[in-house]
Amino acid sequence: MTLLGHERYCDAIEAQVRLLRDVVVSGADLSAVVPTCPDWTLEELVRHTGGALRWVELLVRTRAEEDVPEEKVPFAGGPEAEGDPAALDAWLAETGELLVGALREAGPDAVVWSWAGVPSSGFWARRMTHELAIHRADAALAAGVPYEVDADVAADAVDEWLEIVTFVQRTQPDDAANELRGPGRSIHLHATDAPAELNAEWVVELTEEGVVWRRGHEKATVALRGTLTDVLLGFYRRLPLDDGRLDVLGDRELLDFWLDRATFG
Secondary structure, three states: OOOOOHHHHHHHHHHHHHHHHHHHOOOOOOOOOOOEEEEEEEEHHHHHHHHHHHHHHHHHHHHHHHHHHHHOOOOOOOOOOOOOOOHHHHHHHHHHHHHHHHHHHOOOOOOOOOOOOOOHHHHHHHHHHHHHHHOOOOOHHHHHOOOOOHHHHHHHHHHHHHHHHHHHHHHOEEEEEEHOOOOEEEEEEEEOOOHHOOOEEEEEEEEEEEEEEEOOOOOOOOHHHHHHHHHHHHHOOOOOOOOOOEEEEEEEHHOOOOOOOOOOO
16 A cells, blocks of 8 residues: 555645535525435534644644543634625635645655644645545535546545555444454455556455455455445445445445444545
């Protein structure tokens, strides 16, 4: 597994903020419930996402040595006016500029607190790239507009998701992810449209010690096939397995078992 370069993450954040802003000003109903995050409206989703970017900007800019409570992050909640797409758009634009500026100034190796035991600004560049990628998908689903994500970003998002699951297994013994153990069971993710050099296939093994994964094409207990974007969304529980855009080959119950227990946040 090879990380994308720091500047690539910064470019991706910049581009995805712009695409999220496009959803905000598309005429979509900001009060619509987000189907994949039903506790939020579209506006609440956007404010949550922008608030996370503001929080990370503060962590990186100040080289924080510990977590910073949300209430101490300036303008994390977004504009005062509700239901105003122009105000929300302007806030998002400023948020993206601030975060990308802070990340580029810091470079990938600045020491910054993180929850994952990787205390670097580079960790946050990657994490916010994929935070945006998934919540932008949520926003697109709520607004009924098309969604696409660059192949290298999508593949790296699958890598990061698997790393998060293994991290949770190591550090949170009471989390449901710890049920993803036991010999003889495996999952194969197969993107059908990715460039060959990207090697966008994964083998995920459930072992007694925890999840073990690697890039590659191997027979497994169950396989999930589709375009790279759809595999990403399915694996993140943003696209139902029965949607028609994904193929499930083999033990469907194992894949459902995984999706029910591999959660984050």
